[in-house]
Amino acid sequence: MRAGWQRLVNRGAASAIGAGSLLAHLVLTFRGYPLSSLLRGEVPWRGDLYRYFATAYGMARIGRLYGYDPFFMAGYPAGLWNSMGKKGFEIFHLLFPWVPLPALFCIVIPAVCLLSPLLLWWTLRRHGPTRRAKWILWVACLGYWHMSTHLSYFWSFGNIFFPAACCVLIACLATLWRIVEEKRGAGYALAAGILAGVIFYWHTVVLVAGMAPALAMAVLCRRRLADRRVWLHLGLALAVFLVLAVWWLVPLLRYRQDLVALPKPWFQAGWKHLVMDLFSDRGYRQPYDRNFLYHFAVVFGIAGAWLARADPRRRLLCVLAAGGAGCLLIAYTFSYVPVLAPVQPYRFLVPAVLFLLAPMAVYLDHAVDVVRAMRPAGRCAVLLLVVLTIPRLTGYMIEVPRARSNEGLPDTERCVLRRVGELQMRGRLLCDNRLGYLAPWACNVPVIGGLSAQAFLAHRFAGVDHEGVLFGKRPEDWTAAALKTYLDTYAVEYALFMTGPWLAFAARAPGLFERVQTIGAYQIFRVRDAARSYVLDGEAEAFPDYDGIAVRHAASPELTLKLHYAIFLEANNGVTLRPARVLDSPVPFIRASVPAGVNAFEIRRR
Numbered sequence: 001m002r003a004g005w006q007r008l009v010n011r012g013a014a015s016a017i018g019a020g021s022l023l024a025h026l027v028l029t030f031r032g033y034p035l036s037s038l039l040r041g042e043v044p045w046r047g048d049l050y051r052y053f054a055t056a057y058g059m060a061r062i063g064r065l066y067g068y069d070p071f072f073m074a075g076y077p078a079g080l081w082n083s084m085g086k087k088g089f090e091i092f093h094l095l096f097p098w099v100p101l102p103a104l105f106c107i108v109i110p111a112v113c114l115l116s117p118l119l120l121w122w123t124l125r126r127h128g129p130t131r132r133a134k135w136i137l138w139v140a141c142l143g144y145w146h147m148s149t150h151l152s153y154f155w156s157f158g159n160i161f162f163p164a165a166c167c168v169l170i171a172c173l174a175t176l177w178r179i180v181e182e183k184r185g186a187g188y189a190l191a192a193g194i195l196a197g198v199i200f201y202w203h204t205v206v207l208v209a210g211m212a213p214a215l216a217m218a219v220l221c222r223r224r225l226a227d228r229r230v231w232l233h234l235g236l237a238l239a240v241f242l243v244l245a246v247w248w249l250v251p252l253l254r255y256r257q258d259l260v261a262l263p264k265p266w267f268q269a270g271w272k273h274l275v276m277d278l279f280s281d282r283g284y285r286q287p288y289d290r291n292f293l294y295h296f297a298v299v300f301g302i303a304g305a306w307l308a309r310a311d312p313r314r315r316l317l318c319v320l321a322a323g324g325a326g327c328l329l330i331a332y333t334f335s336y337v338p339v340l341a342p343v344q345p346y347r348f349l350v351p352a353v354l355f356l357l358a359p360m361a362v363y364l365d366h367a368v369d370v371v372r373a374m375r376p377a378g379r380c381a382v383l384l385l386v387v388l389t390i391p392r393l394t395g396y397m398i399e400v401p402r403a404r405s406n407e408g409l410p411d412t413e414r415c416v417l418r419r420v421g422e423l424q425m426r427g428r429l430l431c432d433n434r435l436g437y438l439a440p441w442a443c444n445v446p447v448i449g450g451l452s453a454q455a456f457l458a459h460r461f462a463g464v465d466h467e468g469v470l471f472g473k474r475p476e477d478w479t480a481a482a483l484k485t486y487l488d489t490y491a492v493e494y495a496l497f498m499t500g501p502w503l504a505f506a507a508r509a510p511g512l513f514e515r516v517q518t519i520g521a522y523q524i525f526r527v528r529d530a531a532r533s534y535v536l537d538g539e540a541e542a543f544p545d546y547d548g549i550a551v552r553h554a555a556s557p558e559l560t561l562k563l564h565y566a567i568f569l570e571a572n573n574g575v576t577l578r579p580a581r582v583l584d585s586p587v588p589f590i591r592a593s594v595p596a597g598v599n600a601f602e603i604r605r606r
Contacts (some may be wrong), residue, residue: 018135025114025146026114028146029110031405032110032155032156034407035110037406038107042102044406045406045408046406046407047156047159047406048159049158050437050438053102055451056086057441058078058546059078059079059093066080066083068548071440073451073460074490075459075563075564077258080252080258081456084205085203085204086161088161088202089104089105109160112164113155113160116155116168117141120141120354121142123167123170127362140360140361145163147293148293148294150294156406161202162347162350165198165199166206167354168195169195169199169207170323172192172196173213173214173323174316177316179192179230180217180230183229188233189234192241193237193243194240200244206351208330209323209326209327209330212326215322216319216322220315220318258459260458261342267346269331270332270333273332277349278291278295292393292396297357298352300359302325304317305317307363314362316358317358317359320356324351324355324356324359327349328352331347412520412522413435416519417435419519420439420442420445420494421445427494427530427532428445428490428491429445429448429492429493430447430492431448431450431496432468433449433498436496448462448464448490449464451463453466459587464502468502484512484527487531493527494525494527494530495527496523497525498522498523512528514528534561534562535562536561537560539556540552548603549602550603554601555599557596558593560589561591561592565577565580565588565589569603569606570603571604572601573598575595575598575603576592577590
């Protein structure tokens with residue numbers, strides 16, 4: 001009777017913990033991304049989401065996997081290298097084109113945030129040796145998703161597909177494990193291939209984190225790999241992945257010449273960061289130290305893998321621990337190798353922690369039994385150690401409840417975009433702030449600026465980065481006469497400034513910028529005597545639009561357009577296109593040779 005009552009109490013406590021943690025997961029997710037934004041059709045404004053919205057909007061207008069976008073950086077190959085890490089939103093739009101893009105964002109973001117840690121737990125739950133271990137893993141998956149400095153930094157800032165792809169990677173590896181270790185069949189191979197394809201589109205760089213655990217799996221299961229059926233199913237998984245990936249992989253490789261490294265790549269780390277992470281988390285600039293959970297996962301995750309090494313049924317934990325160790329190695333060493341630094345190695349602390357959660361849960365489950373077997377003095381010592389960890393958790397208790405929501409556009413920004421849309425602009429808008437990302441969507445105007453801060457393309461020359469650099473120079477390095485040449489070359493008609501350096505430049509160059517209106521911290525300027533035409537050399541009229549440029553009234557045999565050249569563009573009516581170097585732009589403009597008698601033609605993607 002007493003044993004039955006105890007089981008009932010344990011089940012009730014476990015159910016309460018499960019329900020409470022799930023409720024907390026829902027509340028924290030929807031506090032970060034409130035449903036009110038969905039009801040209002042808002043564009044998320046905080047973090048990086050406006051950047052992702054900008055690329056997704058361009059692809060929505062193009063309507064295909066990639067194409068030509070003349071609304072940013074004077075024309076760039078949209079949907080290719082600049083979509084790394086953002087492709088998930090574009091894919092969701094291609095799958096659900098009838099859903100308005102703001103609503104799609106407001107649905108996809110919380111949905112991915114809600115489901116990713118649940119997928120992680122569902123994948124790993126069968127490797128918990130006891131019911132208690134499964135519950136520990138459940139709490140760990142949800143707790144680390146919301147509280148771990150590295151994990152919460154990404155998804156709360158808007159980069160939801162990186163940590164989500166890390167969860168999918170672990171699901172993919174667990175599926176491959178069942179193919180190799182348990183000789184599962186074609187259904188598992190199909191699932192593994194699909195999961196790998198999801199990773200490729202959601203955040204391609206996450207595939208790098210799979211190298212170490214894949215190698216560990218090959219070593220631990222080398223005898224199983226002698227079976228031809230295993231290789232057949234692994235080959236099927238690879239084939240499914242390639243069928244899914246080739247749709248985007250081929251264009252990426254074909255237009256790889258457009259990819260250039262950022263001059264100052266983010267998320268770099270070395271031995272100094274390793275030492276720093278042992279004591280604080282200043283690398284993520286949190287107000288309070290929040291590295292305890294990171295240390296906890298590393299220490300007890302490795303201990304759990306060591307504990308499971310001798311149990312054939314738990315060898316996947318060793319594979320996961322190898323993945324965690326491999327990601328830690330990537331995080332702290334890849335920055336020293338120039339060819340590897342562009343993967344932004346410091347971000348690999350996220351998959352490192354996720355890899356170690358299941359081994360950690362197994363060890364904690366074992367530790368509970370050990371503590372129960374101790375004498376009272378030993379239990380008191382353990383309790384004292386637990387109490388001593390409370391100060392290390394205060395940063396989480398303070399910061400997690402204070403996390404800000406990703407609300408929609410503030411009234412000031414909405415007013416500025418409305419005013420810009422009323423300008424009836426024929427040329428481009430020069431913008432030194434993040435409203436440039438939304439101007440094509442809100443105002444249907446092309447922008448110089450926007451997207452350039454995160455552009456892995458030489459096209460960012462026609463953009464404004466975080467330091468105010470435009471056309472390769474800071475504001476203080478320009479003269480009005482020199483800048484006017486570039487503004488005319490890029491058909492800039494208006495400017496929207498809010499940063500100090502560019503406002504100061506506009507103040508000392510009244511002959512170039514005429515102030516139109518001030519709205520809050522923003523100032524709108526008209527470029528005096530602006531060259532609004534999109535034709536640089538020759539006589540014609542050009543009308544750029546997504547994935548196409550219409551040229552009318554052509555009266556010259558040779559035309560140079562104020563639009564960047566792309567090798568996948570072609571013209572009809574016998575017109576030939578070639579690149580033309582203009583000023584010191586690293587990306588050539590479009591030069592069109594027009595046959596006699598042709599006065600109108602279209603430029604489209606092949």
